[in-house]
Amino acid sequence: MGEPSNIVVRVDHLPPPGPIGQDVYAYPAEALVPLQPGEIRVETLFAAVDAGARAMIDPHAAYPMKLRPGNRVPTSAIVGRVVESRNPAFRDGDHVRAFLTVRQRFLVLDPATPHHDVKRVDPADGPLHLHLGALGMTGFTAWLGITEIGRPHGGETVLVSAAAGAVGSVAGQLAKAAGARVVGIAGGTEKCRAVVERFGFAACVDYKSPDFVAALAEACPDGVDVYFENVGGAVQRAAFGLMNVFGRVVLCGQVSGYSGDGAEGGGPDLMIAIGKRLTLRGYLSSDHLAEFPRFEAEMLQRVRDGSVVPSATITGGLTNLHEAVNSLTGGRNIGQQIHQMAD
Amino acid sequence: MGEPSNIVVRVDHLPPPGPIGQDVYAYPAEALVPLQPGEIRVETLFAAVDAGARAMIDPHAAYPMKLRPGNRVPTSAIVGRVVESRNPAFRDGDHVRAFLTVRQRFLVLDPATPHHDVKRVDPADGPLHLHLGALGMTGFTAWLGITEIGRPHGGETVLVSAAAGAVGSVAGQLAKAAGARVVGIAGGTEKCRAVVERFGFAACVDYKSPDFVAALAEACPDGVDVYFENVGGAVQRAAFGLMNVFGRVVLCGQVSGYSGDGAEGGGPDLMIAIGKRLTLRGYLSSDHLAEFPRFEAEMLQRVRDGSVVPSATITGGLTNLHEAVNSLTGGRNIGQQIHQMAD
Secondary structure: OOOOOEEEEEEEOOOOOOOHHHHHHEOOOEOOOOOOOOOOOEEEEEEEEOOOOHHOOOOOOOOOOOOOOOOOOEEEEEEEEEEEOOOOOOOOOEEEEEEEEEEEEEEOOOOHHHHOOOOOHHHOOOHHHHHHOOOOOHHHHHHHHHHHHHOOOOOOEEEOOOEEEEHHHHHHHHHHHOOOEEEEEEEHHHHHHHHHHHOOOOOOEEEOOOOOOHHHHOOOOOOOEEEOOOOOOHHHHHHHOOOOOEEEEOOOOOHHOOOOOOOOEEEEEOOOHHHHEEEEOOHHHHHHHHHHHHHHHHHHHHHHHHHOOEEEEEEEEOOOHHHHHHHHOOOOOOOOEEOOOOO | OOOOEEEOOEEEOOOOOOOOOHHHEOOOEEEEOOOOOOEEEEEEEEEEEOOOOOOHHOOOOOOOOOOOOOEEEEEEEEEEEEEOOOOOOOOOOOOOEEEEEOOOOOOOOOEEEEEEEHEOOHHHHHOOHHOOOOOOOOHHOOOOOOHHHHHHOOOOOEEEEEOOOOOHHHHHHHHHHHHEEEEEEEOHHHHHHHHHHHHOOOOEEOOOOOOOOHHHHHHOOOOOOOOOHEOOOOHHHHHHHHHEEEEEEEEEOHHHOOOOOOOOOEEEOOOHHHHOEEEEEEHHHHHHHHHHHHHHHHHHHHHHHOOOOOEEEEEEEOOEEEHHHHHOOOOOOOOEEEEEEEO
């Protein structure tokens, strides 16, 4: 019956706010293109679904990347299997990880393109999704925020919002490994339990609880020295109220603002930052790619020695990207949200 | 008729919002106490009136220092004349500057007390009020914000809010001396003119103007690399919108929040700080007193060579502190607001 066709994920239309249906994305079959010398063809097995996935298709979201109908849908990272190679360094059946691709069944990759950072991965290191989470861009973002920006000392209190998520769960584990007492904020009993039991945080407070602000203060009896910020809004304001003098705020993300309903009442009153002499620093991991090899070596060691436990929530079906996006925006994921595109 | 009595400034009552009357402060006569060995008695000539003066007597203001009826009224700095000395290093008629005192006609000071930093000043260096402004705590605050926190490079754009004020006017002149292009924000035509003509800023935008946001953007065609923050509120949000990537925000003060009506719609959305990789840093000059001698030597040189022009608005009358406070909160001062307590 001839060779298999490619399946490309494209935006069908920009949906109204809320959970999205299967028809938001189109999955047209398209012909495979022949490989050029040096290229490889990779069948995508897993693709990362990150915090911006919903905001990219929301015309009202405060998010820098915007998609339109017909656009191919990007992903920060994929893991796949080489099915054809014109590159002597890669063979059929090799597993590879690649950054900054689009979502499609078969990807043509030139391993010489720096931003893809195509790399063979060893299934013996752990589940393949590991390379999209703890060892991928979200793990790198967590590592930068802790080791380069927040720099917690032993005995300090580190507070992490979105603590059950891909970035927060790794950030908290790295802070704990640095000797800090780590407190998480997450939504719901199940996620809070995972933050404490699976990721080893000292405590986790449910932001959906009616006594959230009081419970947060109780969980941080010595105040907060480093706040790892993933969410913005009311959670952010509560965290600012607990900051210690000379505290540091790692501005990693503000998921609450991605939804398009603004910053839920504005940012924190920066008077607090003066009285407490806080340093707030925003960063993007793309500015720090030169640090990636150092991160990778350290994180692989941490995964092997168990000081960082990788975690993922996987939803499957090549034409079911919407389910992975809904899982993420509905706050149902623990660890990295992943879309499984093939077995 | 005996020796002159002391006059002590005390809080009579906490006034409702708005300009204050003379009866807000009481000026009781109190007996002079004998000097102990090492002490000096100083007649206060000038006392600084700083941004927090009104907020200290407003029970609803977001300000850390609160006064109650009966309390003596503090000041960040005074200049006076020695009228009696039991300290061999000071003689009658010497002029001195002292930090962190209370407001009264005659002060008993022990020059060995470190936080007062009692220092003889030379009237040949310039008007005596110079030691309360450019060479005093407000000048020190400006110097720290520019040389330690913001660190503008040559060719960068530095934006200064409350640019006609004691801190802002010095901060802008220091940034200009560092090679930056300096733009001010001030309230009203007269103050904007002073910022450009007297303090040498490249431009100054009137925040009371209906087209403020557009005019600010026009005055900063290359964006803003360092924002020196004195005011908060809507001005702060407009400035954040112009920040360049890797910009620095010097969190020096937020006068708009001192008035007790909150931060005028909340702080800036910190999403901006992530996308632009901003660093925001709050500071208090009291943490950095070890740097004061270095500041003093540099600033005295700058005043002498004319690269910093000191400026003050002086209101007089021993029992007229309320006029100085109203001048400051009404935004009528250019440069350091000073209360003249004796001739």
